[in-house]
Amino acid sequence: MSLWIDSLLAVLAVFLAVRCLLAPTLPQCVFLFFAFGLTLALAWARLGAVDVAIAEAAIAAGFLGVLLIDALRDFSRSRSTGEGGDRPSRVSQGLVGAGVLVFLVVAIEAVWRVPNGGGLTALAADNLPQSGVDHPVTAVLLNYRSYDTWLEVGVVLMALLALFATGGREYFCRPVVRAVDPLLRQVILLFTPVLFLVGAFLLYLGKTEPGGAFQAAVLWGAGGILLHLGGWPVFASMAPWLRHLLLTAGFGFFLLLGFLFMAGGGALFEYPLAQAGLLILVVETLAALSIAAALTAIFAYFNGMSAESAEPFTPASS
Amino acid sequence: METYQIYSLASAVIFAVGLAGIFTTRLFFKKIIATKIMGGGVFLCFVSFAERDALAFADPVPHAMVITGIVVAVSAAAFALALARRIQQLTGQETFPVEEE
Numbered sequence: 001m002s003l004w005i006d007s008l009l010a011v012l013a014v015f016l017a018v019r020c021l022l023a024p025t026l027p028q029c030v031f032l033f034f035a036f037g038l039t040l041a042l043a044w045a046r047l048g049a050v051d052v053a054i055a056e057a058a059i060a061a062g063f064l065g066v067l068l069i070d071a072l073r074d075f076s077r078s079r080s081t082g083e084g085g086d087r088p089s090r091v092s093q094g095l096v097g098a099g100v101l102v103f104l105v106v107a108i109e110a111v112w113r114v115p116n117g118g119g120l121t122a123l124a125a126d127n128l129p130q131s132g133v134d135h136p137v138t139a140v141l142l143n144y145r146s147y148d149t150w151l152e153v154g155v156v157l158m159a160l161l162a163l164f165a166t167g168g169r170e171y172f173c174r175p176v177v178r179a180v181d182p183l184l185r186q187v188i189l190l191f192t193p194v195l196f197l198v199g200a201f202l203l204y205l206g207k208t209e210p211g212g213a214f215q216a217a218v219l220w221g222a223g224g225i226l227l228h229l230g231g232w233p234v235f236a237s238m239a240p241w242l243r244h245l246l247l248t249a250g251f252g253f254f255l256l257l258g259f260l261f262m263a264g265g266g267a268l269f270e271y272p273l274a275q276a277g278l279l280i281l282v283v284e285t286l287a288a289l290s291i292a293a294a295l296t297a298i299f300a301y302f303n304g305m306s307a308e309s310a311e312p313f314t315p316a317s318s
Numbered sequence: 319m320e321t322y323q324i325y326s327l328a329s330a331v332i333f334a335v336g337l338a339g340i341f342t343t344r345l346f347f348k349k350i351i352a353t354k355i356m357g358g359g360v361f362l363c364f365v366s367f368a369e370r371d372a373l374a375f376a377d378p379v380p381h382a383m384v385i386t387g388i389v390v391a392v393s394a395a396a397f398a399l400a401l402a403r404r405i406q407q408l409t410g411q412e413t414f415p416v417e418e419e
Contacts, residue, residue, distance in 0.1 A: 029347075046325075047369045103334055
């Protein structure tokens with residue numbers, strides 16, 4: 001029975017990927033990509049990777065989906081019917097098809113014969129009592145491999161800076177009021193504290209159960225995005241020093257902590273055993289705040305990018 | 319057939335589908351989505367092997383790497399989308415220029 005569910009999910013994921021790439025219009029493509037991401041999230045829940053499932057559903061399907069839909073405002077205006085006439089010639093299509101088929105055979109052979117090295121499960125389980133947390137994935141993310149997580153917070157910040165480089169800062173400082181619908185504004189106001197609380201809960205839960213900094217960051221970021229859409233561009237209208245502090249707090253505190261550990265004679269990110277749990281919680285909170293701020297800023301920038309947003313900002317009347 | 323084998327086979331197929339998508343479309347927008355689909359295949363492969371190496375719980379190291387990878391991939395995709403939008407705004411092009419033969 002469970003084998004049937006897994007086979008069905010796998011076939012569904014492949015089917016949705018193919019449909020997504022063959023979709024005649026860009027909006028269809030985006031929504032099939034949403035569905036593909038959620039199918040992957042289900043597959044990961046089936047594989048026991050609940051943390052990954054939450055991250056995929058929230059960031060890869062949710063947040064990127066929002067960016068894709070926002071980008072549609074630019075792309076679907078001039079061409080809504082997909083490729084049009086300029087498809088590649090038959091010869092090159094045949095060559096690509098043959099090449100991909102050969103590649104597919106090689107890839108299937110490769111994943112079928114990956115040697116069984118036993119993985120790092122036993123090692124991770126043995127060191128769990130020393131990590132300061134009870135959930136193995138959080139232990140890997142924030143303790144064994146803190147280096148990855150630290151640089152990841154940096155990558156999100158880099159992405160924001162790279163975005164600024166594509167069009168200048170004025171996009172970011174161009175907030176607009178879209179939602180004049182009072183009902184929508186009230187719903188957004190109602191949901192903001194709920195999102196914040198659920199995010200904080202996931203953050204704290206990360207110590208013992210699936211959850212943690214990234215999942216919390218996306219929920220907080222979603223709150224920021226909703227407020228922005230509702231006409232309260234919280235992040236864009238914040239004082240610059242506070243904005244910069246929020247964006248760099250996660251990366252900066254992580255770095256400072258690493259140097260303090262090294263000054264104390266340990267390795268980079270070698271947490272002292274007694275304070276490990278508390279330090280991890282502080283690092284996670286700051287990292288989540290920074291990522292949430294960066295996600296909100298990325299969205300605010302995207303939202304300002306469209307030519308439609310060029311009208312001047314008018315304060316919300318309430 | 320084990321559960322993880324179903325998903326590792328699917329991951330190879332998804333990767334190849336994404337690869338084909340990159341070559342067969344000229345639109346920037348679809349090329350970005352195709353790379354995301356390829357990335358989904360890679361992540362699925364990682365997580366399926368984490369399940370294979372499970373003892374009391376699945377191998378947490380690939381899980382952590384995939385979570386990191388998802389966030390990095392989304393950051394890169396956001397940057398790519400911004401570049402594509404900027405190209406569209408400045409030149410009106412949504413595809414690479416077609417070479418005349």
